[in-house]
Amino acid sequence: MGLMGRMSQWFDDRLQLGKPLKATLAHPVPRQTASWAYVFGSAALTVFGLQVVTGILLGLLYVPSAGEAWNSLQAINHQVSAGWFIRALHGWGSNFMLAIVLIHMAQVFLFGAYKFPRELTWILGVFLLLMTLGMAFTGQVLRFDQDAYWGLGIGASISSRVPVIGPVLVKLLLGGPIIAGATLSRFFALHVFVIPGLLIAFVALHLILVLKLGINEWPMPGRIVRRSTYLAEYHELTKRDGIPFVPSAVWKDILFSGFVLLAIAACAVVLGPFGPGGQPDPTIIQTAPHPDFFFWWLYALLSYLPPAAETPVLLIGPAIGLLVLLALPFFAGEGEKSWKRRPIAVLAVLLAAVALGSLTSLGAYTPWSPKMDAWSGEPIPDRLLTGRSALERHGALVLQAKQCRNCHVLEGTGGQRGPALDGVAVRLTRDQLIRQVVQGGGNMPAYGKNLSPAETTALVAFLETLRPAGQAPARDASRAVIAGTTP
Amino acid sequence: MSSSEGTTRRGLFVKAGLLLNGIAGALLAVPVLRYLLSPVARARKPGYLSWVSLGRVDQFPAGETRLATYRNPVVTPSDGETANTSCWVRNVDGERFQVFSINCAHLGCPVRWFPQSNLFMCPCHGGAYYADGSRASGPPERGLFEQRYKIEDGALFVEAGELPTPGTLVTLNVRRRPWA
Numbered sequence: 129m130g131l132m133g134r135m136s137q138w139f140d141d142r143l144q145l146g147k148p149l150k151a152t153l154a155h156p157v158p159r160q161t162a163s164w165a166y167v168f169g170s171a172a173l174t175v176f177g178l179q180v181v182t183g184i185l186l187g188l189l190y191v192p193s194a195g196e197a198w199n200s201l202q203a204i205n206h207q208v209s210a211g212w213f214i215r216a217l218h219g220w221g222s223n224f225m226l227a228i229v230l231i232h233m234a235q236v237f238l239f240g241a242y243k244f245p246r247e248l249t250w251i252l253g254v255f256l257l258l259m260t261l262g263m264a265f266t267g268q269v270l271r272f273d274q275d276a277y278w279g280l281g282i283g284a285s286i287s288s289r290v291p292v293i294g295p296v297l298v299k300l301l302l303g304g305p306i307i308a309g310a311t312l313s314r315f316f317a318l319h320v321f322v323i324p325g326l327l328i329a330f331v332a333l334h335l336i337l338v339l340k341l342g343i344n345e346w347p348m349p350g351r352i353v354r355r356s357t358y359l360a361e362y363h364e365l366t367k368r369d370g371i372p373f374v375p376s377a378v379w380k381d382i383l384f385s386g387f388v389l390l391a392i393a394a395c396a397v398v399l400g401p402f403g404p405g406g407q408p409d410p411t412i413i414q415t416a417p418h419p420d421f422f423f424w425w426l427y428a429l430l431s432y433l434p435p436a437a438e439t440p441v442l443l444i445g446p447a448i449g450l451l452v453l454l455a456l457p458f459f460a461g462e463g464e465k466s467w468k469r470r471p472i473a474v475l476a477v478l479l480a481a482v483a484l485g486s487l488t489s490l491g492a493y494t495p496w497s498p499k500m501d502a503w504s505g506e507p508i509p510d511r512l513l514t515g516r517s518a519l520e521r522h523g524a525l526v527l528q529a530k531q532c533r534n535c536h537v538l539e540g541t542g543g544q545r546g547p548a549l550d551g552v553a554v555r556l557t558r559d560q561l562i563r564q565v566v567q568g569g570g571n572m573p574a575y576g577k578n579l580s581p582a583e584t585t586a587l588v589a590f591l592e593t594l595r596p597a598g599q600a601p602a603r604d605a606s607r608a609v610i611a612g613t614t615p
Numbered sequence: 616m617s618s619s620e621g622t623t624r625r626g627l628f629v630k631a632g633l634l635l636n637g638i639a640g641a642l643l644a645v646p647v648l649r650y651l652l653s654p655v656a657r658a659r660k661p662g663y664l665s666w667v668s669l670g671r672v673d674q675f676p677a678g679e680t681r682l683a684t685y686r687n688p689v690v691t692p693s694d695g696e697t698a699n700t701s702c703w704v705r706n707v708d709g710e711r712f713q714v715f716s717i718n719c720a721h722l723g724c725p726v727r728w729f730p731q732s733n734l735f736m737c738p739c740h741g742g743a744y745y746a747d748g749s750r751a752s753g754p755p756e757r758g759l760f761e762q763r764y765k766i767e768d769g770a771l772f773v774e775a776g777e778l779p780t781p782g783t784l785v786t787l788n789v790r791r792r793p794w795a
Contacts, residue, residue, distance in 0.1 A: 196695065287780075298782065304689070304691075305776055309692070309693030309695070408695075410701060436756070498741050529731050531729050534729075574751070
């Protein structure tokens with residue numbers, strides 16, 4: 129026995145962990161679970177480890193003070209060797225963690241792994257998802273820039289809508305009457321102590337359950353889960369057709385985790401750290417706050433909901449969603465596991481993926497936000513001005529000067545809050561244009577008080593020229609009837 | 616026999632010990648809760664909402680809407696620049712004023728004033744307000760938050776100290792379309 133062997137023997141004589149550890153590592157798992165579909169849980173754990181390590185590294189230099197945080201991040205980015213890289217790893221690790229956790233959840237759901245006897249594993253997983261989201265939001269706040277500052281304002285505005293206790297919630301969230309030093313300190317405590325502590329405890333329980341109950345077997349159509357017989361069947365399966373977890377199944381987990389770490393490192397090197405953006409100075413109002421990637425879907429949802437539906441959907445929607453997820457293993461704890469026999473489950477996952485995906489992609493270019501500098505920064509294309517009368521050109525000037533372009537596109541430039549104005553003359557007659565400009569409506573402010581009659585006339589004259597070549601302008605059919613010229 | 620007697624006695628000590636810890640816990644919980652709830656309790660103390668000067672009245676010409684900034688009446692040493700706040704001051708006719716919080720009534724983003732079109736626009740979800748702060752279009756369900764003001768010795772003061780949110784209507788002076 130070499131020196132290493134004797135040393136490990138010395139430790140194990142005292143710790144006595146060797147035997148149980150070996151037994152745990154080599155515990156038999158159903159042969160088919162040694163699959164690439166089963167690698168996401170371990171990958172999430174690996175990324176969590178990366179987040180803990182990089183988080184501690186950032187904690188060495190980060191200053192959790194509203195007056196200093198932004199400067200300390202700049203110093204980490206620019207003055208510390210590889211500081212930018214550690215920040216980039218932590219930021220990209222966060223994105224990867226959320227993505228992997230969601231994929232893990234979808235896989236577990238589609239494979240029926242939440243059914244008896246793994247209900248508690250699923251429930252702990254739901255809480256782990258909530259904590260991951262909580263880490264994402266609190267982490268965004270710690271990158272104390274303009275987006276973080278106004279993101280807190282949005283969080284406060286949403287919290288304030290809770291009936292009765294709303295104002296109290298806002299003060300507890302902010303740690304005071306305004307977003308300031310106490311706010312950042314409490315988000316620091318949440319991000320660094322409270323949520324990670326809970327995460328570690330819940331991850332440990334989640335893992336213990338996976339070991340105690342065994343990994344979910346590969347679902348077979350027609351193999352029905354029954355509470356009375358399942359445990360014996362599972363035991364029989366692992367006995368008859370089991371392989372040791374280490375090394376027969378674990379190599380895929382290890383390889384995939386390695387790929388994920390490399391992917392995060394590649395993103396960090398190529399794309400760099402996230403911000404910090406502008407200084408968190410509330411007197412700088414020339415800003416268009418934008419949340420981080422994982423909340424784009426919420427950003428989109430808040431823009432598209434009808435105003436009256438917003439508060440109920442915001443307050444009741446998440447509660448219902450959470451209840452459904454928590455109750456799932458109780459009302460569907462038995463029966464088919466295979467996705468081939470669970471069309472509604474497959475549709476539910478697809479629906480959630482399509483909804484999240486499309487809302488997120490909308491959040492990338494925010495068509496609902498006015499483009500605040502379009503009126504001064506994006507001139508009217510020459511083509512639309514050539515050959516126009518003086519009145520029409522004056523109308524173009526009015527269109528520009530009255531900030532219409534902030535919400536309306538002309539030939540691809542401008543805000544997308546309102547409809548594009550290319551071809552507006554095909555849709556609306558002169559009278560309808562005047563009415564729309566003066567009275568507003570359909571989500572457009574009324575400009576009646578802000579335009580002189582001459583300006584309105586010029587503006588509408590210009591709008592009437594906006595139609596594709598070869599398309600007739602909109603016309604009021606009743607005019608022809610009254611004039612008696614209908615065929 | 617004596618062991619069962621001993622067990623009872625020790626059991627009693629365990630219970631007494633637990634009770635003692637319970638009492639200690641309850642005693643400690645009081646200051647802990649007070650500490651945690653201090654942001655809420657603060658709202659009832661004097662100076663929470665205070666009058667803050669925005670400077671000379673003549674900085675705000677009649678008929679115009681101008682940006683003003685001030686420092687929050689209650690600050691802590693670590694606040695840095697976050698203790699500063701902006702507001703829009705509208706001088707209606709040289710005598711009457713309106714002071715609007717910078718925060719959109721939808722989700723609190725900073726609204727910008729466009730004097731050319733006489734509109735406040737929010738960069739986040741496209742809320743728009745007319746010059747008097749009333750809602751013009753977009754997701755906000757109400758007009759801009761208005762702060763109380765007073766003029767003393769030629770200086771304009773606003774009542775400030777709290778982030779306005781849709782749920783804090785009780786503490787803020789809310790008016791709908793005051794000059795309409």
